[in-house]
Amino acid sequence: MFKETSTQQCDLLVIGGGINGAGIARDAVGRGLSVILCEKDDLAAHTSSASSKLIHGGLRYLEFYEFSLVRKALQEREDLMRIAPHLIFPLQFVMPYVNGLRPYWFLRAGLFVYDHLARRDLLPSTRGIEFSQHESGASLKSHLQRGFEYADAWVDDARLVVLNAMDARQRGAKILTRTACENLTAQNGRWMAELCHTDNSSQQYRFKVDAACIVNATGAWASQLQSRSNVNSSPPKLRLIKGSHIVVKRLFNHARAYIFQHPDGRIVFAIPYENNFTLIGTTDFEYHGDLDNLKISEQEIDYLCDLSNHYFRSQISAVDVVHSFSGVRPLVDDGHADAKSITRDYRLEFVQLPAPALHVLGGKITTYRRLAEEAVNQIQLALGLAPVQQAWTTKVCLPGGAIFSEEPSNQNVQEFSRFLALCCERYTWLPAKLVQRLARAYGTRIHQVLDNCVDEKSMGEQVLEGLYACEIDYLIQHEFAMTAQDILWRRSKLGLHLSADAEQILTHWIQTHQ
Incomplete structure (x- = not known):
């Protein structure tokens, strides 16, 4: 300082x-x-920590003729996967067709354009599916019989x-x-x-x-x-649009996400989250309140629960919400009255x-x-500054992203599962789930987090379940973390898995050890 x-x-x-x-x-x-x-x-x-955790082209923007924005986003999608393969990885989406909403041909045409607006090396193309023959159908209500499967990517946004x-x-x-x-x-x-x-x-x-x-x-x-x-x-003029998400216990037992249409024209995602949960969002409401004191409203919770209940067999209500978060997107006012239509x-x-x-x-x-x-x-x-170097950020991995090659590559993305397996072989003295969490969060820097650790004891005190002193020290020293909330909710999502007093316990540990 x-x-x-x-x-x-x-x-x-x-x-x-x-x-x-x-x-x-x-x-x-x-x-x-x-x-x-x-x-x-x-x-x-x-x-930036309150997004839907997706790297995506923005499929729904096509119906507002935002072709330039969608193309730009689709071009970025695979470049970002290559520079951060530990944080950004492919995710398949299931879109049910609903009679009375967007026509089947319209959805198919939109997905065809989505597939072909930019080159794809890492993600598969769209296909039609019948829910009676697809694993995603078991969680859906019986009136939903067919739909589409397409690909985008997941990201740990924070x-x-x-x-x-x-x-x-x-x-x-x-x-x-x-x-x-x-x-x-x-x-x-x-x-x-x-x-x-x-x-x-x-x-x-x-x-x-x-x-x-x-x-x-x-x-x-x-x-x-x-x-x-x-x-x-x-x-x-900026239009401040509040988007909120809820987290509930897992509603389906597979790795795909869903994209649901709402009769009001919005779309909502239901995404596998932190192994044991489902993330549902987002809302789109104009916001005029305190930017430093955001929280989800009862209206938003009901909105997301009602939409989920329209599609899933497992029904939820406000009492099932274990976590929620809200963010405000600052959108340039382009004259559209409806929040969902703003560029x-x-x-x-x-x-x-x-x-x-x-x-x-x-x-x-x-x-x-x-x-x-x-x-x-x-x-x-x-x-008037002469550049020492031209644009370069697609050519260099983010920290931890150089999995098998120093430069961004398809191999780093496609063989990440092999990296996870190698980490489990190297750290056999740790539970496989913990090793996988660390490898996914830190990529190759897992070896820096666990530097000089040869057994669980050498990792230092286990301050909370699955969180050891060596990781806390790394986050404070290298990742700008200062508080328990930084560690439990932004550097990780461990707060979802731990008891209500976890933040208090970690705060005390930081105060007495730093």
């Missing part, structure tokens, strides 16, 4: 530690820019943010979590930012950053920061006065890498 009253200089100050901010920081520092990123909370503390921040730091960026940007002033064509860091004991440290350019990657807060940075500007594409707005600033508006997790690449291209051009 910087000393109080000190002033640090950099080319780029990125404000916001979600997926877009972390992605831009990584891309920029890899091209030779000096970068500081500040985030007022934890990395991925807000929208960990994807962390890995981008880790790679940025390894390349020289300064990543400052729990560090708010309290004031921005333009001076002689540069920015003077006043930052305030709050540590675990609530002690605050203030310092300044002198930056040639700022990146406003604050997501739902973007309009607010744009107004603060230029009081004479009229920032574009999910992003907009980058670069302004030179009163000092260079790039405002990131909208976007989705699937296109974050492309967004970052375009953002850094604009910044280099506007600042």
Whole structure:
């Protein structure tokens, strides 16, 4: 951490530690820019950890003629699988046909376009299925007789943010979590930012950053920061759309996900989650409340339960919800009255006065890498910076992703199961489920987490079931974790599997051992 009253200089100050901010920081520092990123909370503390956990083209956007957005997302889908095969992996989706909603021919045509808008090397094409002859049909109500199966990808969204921040730091960026940007002033064509860091004991440290350019990657807060940075500007209107998910005990016993149509035109996913659960979401409701105090409403819970009950034999209600989360997507207002119809594409707005600033508006997790690449291209051009390196982020794996080859490859994706098996053979003294969790979370860095560990005792204290001191130390030292919530809900999803007092136990351990 910087000393109080000190002033640090950099080319780029990125404000916001979600997926877009972390992605831009990584891309920029890899091209030779000096970068500081500040985030007022934890990395991925807000929208970037509240997604549907999918890397997907956005099938439903085709009916709004968003062909460019879908193509861009589909092109990114397999590139992201190659750079992070431990976090992003293929997932088959089942879409039941429902009489009275979108016609069968319409769904088939949409899926045909979805299959052919971009090249596919890793994912199979769509096929029609009869539920009487398909394992996904056993969980569905009897009136559902046929549908489609197509492919997209799953992602651990919060960990994807962390890995981008880790790679940025390894390349020289300064990543400052729990560090708010309290004031921005333009001076002689540069920015003077006043930052305030709050540590675990609530002690605050203030310092300044002198930056040639700022990146406003604050997501739902973007309009607010744009107004603060230029009081004479009229920032574009953002529509804040709240999306909520519920988690219930597992509703089906296979590895496929479902995509369900709602009569109101929305679609909802039901996804295998953390082995023992089903994740159901998302909603789409306009939001005007406190961005720092989001929680699911009773109306949203009922909405998701009712839709699930329309499709699944196993019926659920609010009492079956074991966990929920909500996020706000900042969507660029394109004039559509209906939230589900608003474009999910992003907009980058670069302004030179009163000092260079790039405002990131909208976007989705699937296109974050492309967004970052375009953002850094604009910044280099506007600042007259000769790139040390051209666009590079599809050519280098994220930390832990170099499974069998150092460069991103199809092999790393297609043979990940072999990597899991090799890890189980190497760490025979650990339960296979624990080894698989660690390998999936950390990829090749499992060997760093378990460095010098030769048996369970050498892993240190088992603070909570399946969580040992060596992993906690690794997360604090390498992955910016500071609190029990960071570890239990963003660096992992262990909070779902542990007792209600797990957070309190881990908090006490961190306070007494760090």
